[in-house]
Amino acid sequence: MASIGWLLVCVVTLALFVSGARGIDIFLEWDVAIDTSIKPASADQPVITINGKFPGPLINATTNDFVHVNVFNNLDESLLMTWNGIQQRLNSWQDGVSGTNCPIPPGTNWTYVFQTKDQIGSFFYFPSTNFQKAAGGYGPIRVNNRNVILVPFPKPETEFDLLIGDWFAKSYKERRDLPSNDLPDFILMNGNSPFGNQIYESFTLTKGLTYRFRISNVGSALSLNFRIKSHKMVLVESEGSYTNQITLDSLDVHVGQSYSVLVTADQDTAVYYMVATPTQVDTTAKSSLMGVGFLQYANGHELGSLPTGPDPMDRDFSVNQAKSITWNLTTGAARPNPQGTFNVSNITLTQNFVLQGSKAEMGGVLRYTVNNVSYLTTATPLKLADHFVNGTGVYKLDTFPIDTVNSAPTYGTSVVSGIHKGWIEIVFKNSLDVMDAWHLDGFGFYVVGFGDGEWSSDSRSTYNLMDPVVRSTVQVYPGGWSAVYAYLDNPGMWNLRSQNLQNWYIGQEIYIRVFNGDANPLKEKPIPDNVLLCG
Numbered sequence: 001m002a003s004i005g006w007l008l009v010c011v012v013t014l015a016l017f018v019s020g021a022r023g024i025d026i027f028l029e030w031d032v033a034i035d036t037s038i039k040p041a042s043a044d045q046p047v048i049t050i051n052g053k054f055p056g057p058l059i060n061a062t063t064n065d066f067v068h069v070n071v072f073n074n075l076d077e078s079l080l081m082t083w084n085g086i087q088q089r090l091n092s093w094q095d096g097v098s099g100t101n102c103p104i105p106p107g108t109n110w111t112y113v114f115q116t117k118d119q120i121g122s123f124f125y126f127p128s129t130n131f132q133k134a135a136g137g138y139g140p141i142r143v144n145n146r147n148v149i150l151v152p153f154p155k156p157e158t159e160f161d162l163l164i165g166d167w168f169a170k171s172y173k174e175r176r177d178l179p180s181n182d183l184p185d186f187i188l189m190n191g192n193s194p195f196g197n198q199i200y201e202s203f204t205l206t207k208g209l210t211y212r213f214r215i216s217n218v219g220s221a222l223s224l225n226f227r228i229k230s231h232k233m234v235l236v237e238s239e240g241s242y243t244n245q246i247t248l249d250s251l252d253v254h255v256g257q258s259y260s261v262l263v264t265a266d267q268d269t270a271v272y273y274m275v276a277t278p279t280q281v282d283t284t285a286k287s288s289l290m291g292v293g294f295l296q297y298a299n300g301h302e303l304g305s306l307p308t309g310p311d312p313m314d315r316d317f318s319v320n321q322a323k324s325i326t327w328n329l330t331t332g333a334a335r336p337n338p339q340g341t342f343n344v345s346n347i348t349l350t351q352n353f354v355l356q357g358s359k360a361e362m363g364g365v366l367r368y369t370v371n372n373v374s375y376l377t378t379a380t381p382l383k384l385a386d387h388f389v390n391g392t393g394v395y396k397l398d399t400f401p402i403d404t405v406n407s408a409p410t411y412g413t414s415v416v417s418g419i420h421k422g423w424i425e426i427v428f429k430n431s432l433d434v435m436d437a438w439h440l441d442g443f444g445f446y447v448v449g450f451g452d453g454e455w456s457s458d459s460r461s462t463y464n465l466m467d468p469v470v471r472s473t474v475q476v477y478p479g480g481w482s483a484v485y486a487y488l489d490n491p492g493m494w495n496l497r498s499q500n501l502q503n504w505y506i507g508q509e510i511y512i513r514v515f516n517g518d519a520n521p522l523k524e525k526p527i528p529d530n531v532l533l534c535g
């Protein structure tokens, strides 16, 4: 008996260690609605709340948990929620973008069910269609480590979620109809701005203790430099990867990116400013553009000065910091295997995309383009078209130019094949004069390089193939390029988009269709029972 008992313990322990360990079920009910009384910044502007809150509630999950989110759409228009950085393994059905899901009609509800499989780290959710992200509707997601997985730093005293992002005084409906490159009017910290309701975001610390801040840029356009007066930040995580720890005075967080930093309350008992200021953009026209909040030591009263940061136009500072963010190969993340087990030092590329982001006047309207193709959303989501009619009549696979630029701008429903279990190299080029950031659902990017000017195959000699960080969103500097690798082991229909809301809303996206011909052993999840149909 005793030996069988011992064997059972071993089996259970082993089961906990393998990546298939099943988490718990988390059930959430969300009432998504408009509130005009919040006034984070100015007049009676519509703000999208979840259960009355802006930002929305934290999703606090652990690796491999199943999250059930029953979304009640109480807006006056359709809604989809997407889970930025959550990879939806084998399950693009839950991705919540226009190519995978029918919109949830106003006055109805729909339940997402997804697993935080093999992931750990900091992410966020937001409404993906109708420009609604500009009105809020976003909130933090934490995926915690299972107890059997060691974390490469001591347990912090407390964790704080900090969503920073730009904000406009105009209503999101007005703005989506009038595309413009106006600078945002405010920068919010967890929905607060000192200019509107006069409430500052603040965190209370006890001297001597260390805290984890999970910081995401949930804004529409601006890259932000985040810093805290007199305090260093130790960078430990980027969108689900443990980084080699580096100590920073300030951190650039580009649109759609998430980081964890550790902050130790090692200064005199006082109150310290934390700020988020625009970077890589000339804001002299709006010099007051700054997100402001406080770190308040218990019993601290004295408030010092604002922390100074790098010159916002100092591109070398920003690029060098980006290059210094690397992957800790020896630590385990979601799985016990060290992260470095999955390194790219010796892989063979099977596909190469070179994608140039730009904009064009098309028939008198401004559109954003990828390789001179501006994405046209179809009434029937691509994923449903695949399922029912193999795409017929909705999109034509592989007509998008993956590595050349059309000689004239056109519209297209761009869907390209990604080779299942192949390694893809994607080079993003930015021909605009403002920052861009690119994101792929379903996978992590191994960020191998940044460069200026033209990319050519010679540029590969500058790549970091030793310890590139893995993350879901990479920034692309004006007139420059960023190169990433991804391992396409996740069959599905996956959105590749600009994280800049306006660029995405008017055309800067494509879909990568990863098809698994081999039905055994890992099939895609079947179409959900509660699937919505449309188009």
Ligand SMILES: *[C@@H]1O[C@H](CO)[C@@H](O)[C@H](O)[C@H]1NC(C)=O
Pocket: 060, 061, 062, 144
């Ligand atoms: C999140 O979940 C973890 C693990 O269950 C728990 O320890 C922690 O207290 C939770 N945090 C919050 C803010 O709910």
Ligand SMILES: *[C@@H]1O[C@H](CO)[C@@H](O)[C@H](O)[C@H]1NC(C)=O
Pocket: 070, 109, 110, 111, 530
């Ligand atoms: C809508 O909410 C009800 C009540 O919670 C639930 O029973 C139902 O399954 C939900 N519908 C969908 C499509 O998720």
Ligand SMILES: *[C@@H]1O[C@H](CO)[C@@H](O)[C@H](O)[C@H]1NC(C)=O
Pocket: 151, 152, 153, 243, 244, 245, 328, 329, 330, 331, 332
């Ligand atoms: C990498 O992770 C290991 C194992 O958790 C840890 O001991 C080490 O300090 C980390 N290295 C850096 C540079 O962060």
Ligand SMILES: *[C@@H]1O[C@H](CO)[C@@H](O)[C@H](O)[C@H]1NC(C)=O
Pocket: 329, 340, 341, 343, 344, 345, 346, 466
């Ligand atoms: C990367 O992976 C290769 C092949 O698995 C391995 O030989 C190499 O040691 C790894 N590199 C590092 C730095 O861990």
Ligand SMILES: *[C@@H]1O[C@H](CO)[C@@H](O)[C@H](O)[C@H]1NC(C)=O
Pocket: 346, 347, 348
């Ligand atoms: C590196 O790749 C080559 C060619 O694909 C292969 O022969 C070799 O075994 C690989 N080395 C390691 C350490 O994986």
Ligand SMILES: *[C@@H]1O[C@H](CO)[C@@H](O)[C@H](O)[C@H]1NC(C)=O
Pocket: 390, 391, 397
């Ligand atoms: C489905 O479409 C793909 C791509 O257009 C094509 O290669 C494949 O043969 C089609 N399959 C069927 C069953 O028609």
Ligand SMILES: *[C@@H]1O[C@H](CO)[C@@H](O)[C@H](O)[C@H]1NC(C)=O
Pocket: 360, 372, 405, 406, 407, 408, 409
């Ligand atoms: C995109 O189309 C425009 C308008 O025809 C053209 O001027 C431009 O050269 C094209 N872009 C490239 C990189 O070919």
